Amino acid sequence: MASGSLNSNLSGNYRRRKTVDKVMTVIAYLCAAIAIVALTLVIIYVVARGINVWRPAFFTENTALFGDGGGIYNAMYGTAMLVLLSMAIGVPVGIMAGIYLAEFGDNRLGDFIRFVADTMAGIPSIVVGLFVYGALVLIMGWNAFAGACALAILMLPVISRTTEGIVRMVPGELREASLALGLPQWKTMLRIVLPTAAAGIITGVFLSVARAAGETAPLIFTILGSNFFNTNPFEGAMAAVSLYVYQASSSPYEAVQEAAWGAALVLMLFVLVLNFIARAIALRQKV
Amino acid sequence: MLNMLSAMLGRTTIVKEARRGNVGDIIYRVLAYAFGLSFLFLTLWIIFELAYQAIPAFQEFGFEFFWSTTWDPVAGQFGALPAIQGTLVTAFIAMALAGPIGIGIAAFLVEIAPRRVDRVVGFLVEMLAAIPSVVYGLWGIFVLAPFLRTYVEPWLIPAVGWLPFFSGPFRGYSVFTASLVLTIMILPTVAAISRNVLRAVPMEQREAMLALGSTRWEMFSQAVLPYAKGGIIGALALALGRAAGETMAVTIIIGNARRIFESVFEQGVTMASIIAANFTDASGALYRPSLFLVGFTLFLITFTINVIARLLIKATSSGPEGGV
Numbered sequence: 001m002a003s004g005s006l007n008s009n010l011s012g013n014y015r016r017r018k019t020v021d022k023v024m025t026v027i028a029y030l031c032a033a034i035a036i037v038a039l040t041l042v043i044i045y046v047v048a049r050g051i052n053v054w055r056p057a058f059f060t061e062n063t064a065l066f067g068d069g070g071g072i073y074n075a076m077y078g079t080a081m082l083v084l085l086s087m088a089i090g091v092p093v094g095i096m097a098g099i100y101l102a103e104f105g106d107n108r109l110g111d112f113i114r115f116v117a118d119t120m121a122g123i124p125s126i127v128v129g130l131f132v133y134g135a136l137v138l139i140m141g142w143n144a145f146a147g148a149c150a151l152a153i154l155m156l157p158v159i160s161r162t163t164e165g166i167v168r169m170v171p172g173e174l175r176e177a178s179l180a181l182g183l184p185q186w187k188t189m190l191r192i193v194l195p196t197a198a199a200g201i202i203t204g205v206f207l208s209v210a211r212a213a214g215e216t217a218p219l220i221f222t223i224l225g226s227n228f229f230n231t232n233p234f235e236g237a238m239a240a241v242s243l244y245v246y247q248a249s250s251s252p253y254e255a256v257q258e259a260a261w262g263a264a265l266v267l268m269l270f271v272l273v274l275n276f277i278a279r280a281i282a283l284r285q286k287v
Numbered sequence: 288m289l290n291m292l293s294a295m296l297g298r299t300t301i302v303k304e305a306r307r308g309n310v311g312d313i314i315y316r317v318l319a320y321a322f323g324l325s326f327l328f329l330t331l332w333i334i335f336e337l338a339y340q341a342i343p344a345f346q347e348f349g350f351e352f353f354w355s356t357t358w359d360p361v362a363g364q365f366g367a368l369p370a371i372q373g374t375l376v377t378a379f380i381a382m383a384l385a386g387p388i389g390i391g392i393a394a395f396l397v398e399i400a401p402r403r404v405d406r407v408v409g410f411l412v413e414m415l416a417a418i419p420s421v422v423y424g425l426w427g428i429f430v431l432a433p434f435l436r437t438y439v440e441p442w443l444i445p446a447v448g449w450l451p452f453f454s455g456p457f458r459g460y461s462v463f464t465a466s467l468v469l470t471i472m473i474l475p476t477v478a479a480i481s482r483n484v485l486r487a488v489p490m491e492q493r494e495a496m497l498a499l500g501s502t503r504w505e506m507f508s509q510a511v512l513p514y515a516k517g518g519i520i521g522a523l524a525l526a527l528g529r530a531a532g533e534t535m536a537v538t539i540i541i542g543n544a545r546r547i548f549e550s551v552f553e554q555g556v557t558m559a560s561i562i563a564a565n566f567t568d569a570s571g572a573l574y575r576p577s578l579f580l581v582g583f584t585l586f587l588i589t590f591t592i593n594v595i596a597r598l599l600i601k602a603t604s605s606g607p608e609g610g611v
Contacts, residue, residue: 017505025503035411036411042422096322100323104319116327134336214418214419215420216420242421246539267419268419
């Protein structure tokens, strides 16, 4: 009798535990589903509303924040200019800092700089915009170069930390062989280590460029935005796709709001494609 | 100076190396150190620049700035409390919602999903992080806000309307909508870092618990979570920092209402959004310095949160994961 009740008790307890386990498993599935549903909803809406606006003129006309909206020609030029300039500044500095961390960073100073780089990654982009406004725009006036500097600052931590990780992963034998043949350290780095690590570094660069292209906050008071075609990155306000999406989203004109969706689609595709490429490179390297 | 430099460059002195003929190596080292130190220099410069530009506002208002609720550009009176309130409320709501969901995603990826599913879902979650903030803003204002008005408001208001922070009429452009969009935006941060932390929990920990006859949930809640606690709190803190600094989506959605809000269904302003929405048009001697002071405060807050988060994560999962 006693053993019987114990048995049923045990199995009842087990059933309860099993149920809790199942409920929790379902909840975990739901959590993953929430993220996927959110992503799908955002992508579907941006594509559905953006594609309506895409017509040849949309890519050849300049932006307009009134009337029937216009296109994003000057904004695409601006974004391309910003991305190239910020890469020109951010990539060399980021890679060199990454090399420093990997090669000379195994001490207290290195730890400290690594920590600074990590916390730099957490600085809000709007604060970086304020900084560049104070440091550059107050002296030079609105210009695309200042915007590119802000974007470069945002790119730096990502590029340097990826470079560090990849350079550390390059096998020591390669280095030793090169040094044993009498190559100086810098040549070993330039000719042996960096080419081996290239794929990984390029992945980091692509990811950071994707992030920079979508950034808006640091552009508001560095490049200001413009409805005209400005080719000079060192003087005068310039347009950018991300900034145009922001400015057009608060427009009372419905056609301009629609144009914002078209520009958002351009931006989203650009960023997602860059992410895909980055991951494809990373995958190919691993195999 | 030369002594310091040569000490910095390692055990071998410059002279020794120069004698060996490796001038290139000396240049290489100097460059590497210079670029490494540039991070330090840049961070200090950012702090200095923000503080310097904010001085006029701080001289005028002092610490009163942080608890004054008046933000009146016409009268030249600036107080940051509405913005601080907005930032704290939106960031904490977002973290409270994204925290459990993000940990759930991480648990799904690490404990439940087979390798292939883990890869695909992990990739999709990362894509969620890749979409630009301004696109979320556009989506929030033209898709989510109308959706909430039409489908969620009718049953949400009767359910929670009697609570102090949920009273009053429901607006699309509101603190509530902004918090929801923030939730989606910081979800990948929580999920990705928690996933790394959970992965770092040793397999023995799980095997021992399973061998004692536990179910998967008991194993996770009693053997894995306690082990990963510090790192997961770090992930949450990092997400909180990101939510506090997030600008564009919030600026578009929250409505730039520069006063204290009594209900999350009202419009508000955050520290980041008040700068983004008002800086270019700001005129008057104290307007821009005041915005700089807000920016400086935001920097200090996010900086502190980040330092704490990094320390917590570092303590739990070791090894550089790079640029999270």
